[in-house]
Amino acid sequence: MEHDADQVIAAAFDEAEARDPQHRRCWVVLVDGAEHQLELVHAEAARRGVTIHVVLDIVHVIEKLWVASRCFHTATDPDAETWVGAQAARILAGDAAGAVVGIRTQADRLSVDQRAAGDRACRYLENNAAYLHYDQALEAGWPIASGIVEGAARHLVVDRLDITGSRWSVPGAEAVLTLRALISNGDFPQYWTFHTRRERERLCPRPDQHEYELLA
Numbered sequence: 001m002e003h004d005a006d007q008v009i010a011a012a013f014d015e016a017e018a019r020d021p022q023h024r025r026c027w028v029v030l031v032d033g034a035e036h037q038l039e040l041v042h043a044e045a046a047r048r049g050v051t052i053h054v055v056l057d058i059v060h061v062i063e064k065l066w067v068a069s070r071c072f073h074t075a076t077d078p079d080a081e082t083w084v085g086a087q088a089a090r091i092l093a094g095d096a097a098g099a100v101v102g103i104r105t106q107a108d109r110l111s112v113d114q115r116a117a118g119d120r121a122c123r124y125l126e127n128n129a130a131y132l133h134y135d136q137a138l139e140a141g142w143p144i145a146s147g148i149v150e151g152a153a154r155h156l157v158v159d160r161l162d163i164t165g166s167r168w169s170v171p172g173a174e175a176v177l178t179l180r181a182l183i184s185n186g187d188f189p190q191y192w193t194f195h196t197r198r199e200r201e202r203l204c205p206r207p208d209q210h211e212y213e214l215l216a
Contacts, residue, residue: 094135
């Protein structure tokens with residue numbers, strides 16, 4: 001909540017480097033395709049001299065395909081799901097380029113306005129072609145979707161902060177989210193012991209207080 005994207009990405013790399021300081025493990029970065037995000041990720045990796053494997057979240061790709069499906073099917077047409085599934089299966093098999101050709105070929109019979117969503121999806125796939133090797137990612141056991149992250153964001157952030165009529169300051173929201181994270185991780189009892197000890201030290205300072213343990 002308090003930090004910009006470059007600081008958050010740097011913190012994520014800090015944690016990864018703490019787990020693998022010698023850069024011996026395989027580093028996988030799951031992204032949503034935002035250009036600024038990708039620039040920051042590559043810049044941070046270059047600064048640290050670490051090789052990374054970037055994977056585009058398949059959920060974002062499927063969202064683009066659903067929008068593109070409206071070029072060929074109505075919102076209530078059950079064939080739209082079949083169409084999206086076929087394109088997604090092709091991309092997951094490592095043939096994103098073939099999916100792009102197929103979509104554009106199918107869109108050639110449409111007007112410029114009718115095919116606009118399909119063209120946007122194709123540009124999205126082409127611009128992120130380097131990050132669409134899902135066949136390799138799946139074979140290597142890498143994550144290809146950010147469901148865990150999205151679920152954590154919903155549980156930690158949305159369920160508490162996105163309440164109708166609520167108003168938050170950034171420091172207040174950060175404090176609440178930190179407490180929710182501590183509770184969800186099961187670390188709150190240890191934190192509360194630490195908090196009460198520090199509060200006692202702040203309110204009742206004494207030169208030799210570090211020599212005593214807090215009993216109550």
